[in-house]
Amino acid sequence: MTRAWFLPVLLLLCGTVVAAGLASSGSPGAAASALLLFVLFAGVNSPLVFPRSMGAPEARRRSTVDGRPIVFWRPGCTYCLRLRIRLGRNAHQLHWVDIWRDPAGAAAVRAVNDGNETVPTVMVAGRPHVNPDPAWVRDQLPSSRDR
Known part of the structure; x- marks a missing residue:
């Protein structure tokens, strides 16, 4: 903390x-x-400036139910801040996991990034995407896919 x-x-x-x-x-x-x-x-x-974080297990559970992406982030990360700002109001539609507060989240990020804690790592339908374009992340939201 x-x-x-x-x-x-x-x-x-x-x-x-x-x-x-x-x-x-x-x-x-x-x-x-x-x-x-x-x-x-x-x-x-x-x-x-980030939406309230939750633990990785809870984020996975919620993502399974509602289909929303999970964003693994950490404070002070320029790329995480860029993603957060570019998502605007849509940022609250994602599940955010602060890897500095959640050891399970940090372990999940290391597992998909060759042992590195590279953030933001966005999980969409169980597939990791490292530092994706914010427009692409916005398109992955359930409301965007329904259009």
């Missing part, structure tokens, strides 16, 4: 130091802007 928050906390601390330095040198506007920028970067790199 602490691994997931290390980068956001570090960004907030750095932002505070930079803002304090700018404020003490007489630039309160620049200090506020710098702090806002660091807070934004911290938020984007935190687990908060």
Whole structure:
């Protein structure tokens, strides 16, 4: 759990130091802007921008029932963030598994990636797809296939 928050906390601390330095040198506007920028970067790199994660066994069970893909991800991953942002509102239709919080999820990712924890790994109908195009993932949603 602490691994997931290390980068956001570090960004907030750095932002505070930079803002304090700018404020003490007489630039309160620049200090506020710098702090806002660091807070934004911290938020984007935190687990908060992702839908609520679940365990891999629960995600598999739900995926079997509703046919929705499973996304294995980890906080701080640029490619995971890209997938999340590009999916937009559709992101909540997938089952998300944070491999840093779920050892079974990490093991599932390693099993299909030659022992590496390469994310995002998207499981569609039991088949793994490593770092797929977000448009392709969107097309795999049950509502997209019904069109």
